[in-house]
Amino acid sequence: MDHIDAEILKELQQHAKVSMKELATKVHLSAPAVIERVKKLEEQGVIEGYHAKVNLKKLERTIQAMILFKSIDCKSLAAFCHAHPDVLECYRVAGEISYIVKIATYSVETLEQFIDAAMPYGTPSTNIILSSHHKTIIQTFSQ
Structure with missing residues (x-):
């Protein structure tokens, strides 16, 4: 894992729904290169999944x-x-x-x-x- 993979992970942790095109722009790579890197991170088990953050107060679990x-x-x-x-x-x-x-x-x-x-x-x-x-x-x- 290099510095670019680290940047990809940082961006995905902040915004899991980011498009691959937008992610590519942020890390200064082409979209196909970013897609390949994300796929490798998933295959290696570094990225285990993508999750929604739920507001417990909105669900009345105060x-x-x-x-x-x-x-x-x-x-x-x-x-x-x-x-x-x-x-x-x-x-x-x-x-x-x-x-x-x-x-x-x-x-x-x-x-x-x-x-x-x-x-x-x-x-x-x-x-x-x-x-x-x-x-x-x-x-x-x-x-």
Whole structure:
């Protein structure tokens, strides 16, 4: 991967719907050359997919929380989280805590329902997210 591939990745991370013609202009290559480079990045698994960023507030999921679990049944907790519609992310981690789950839900009541439903799988510790910052662009070369 060279500097041009890094620029292509940067642009695609900012604007996944950019046309190949516009992307070619931004990285100073022809459209066919950019198409070939993007195809190679996809084939190599560097680009895994293209995603839409969804505004959770517009979907009325105004309560976000990180829930830390001391799990007594890791496989069942993982299955529960994968099936639950409010779960955004689920991490199995090493240490005193065995799982960290990020959820986005509609209200404190639905948060409580999630916690109650998850109790058979372990002891939760809930942290309401007040604000957050997401790094959306991964730099491939040192600047």
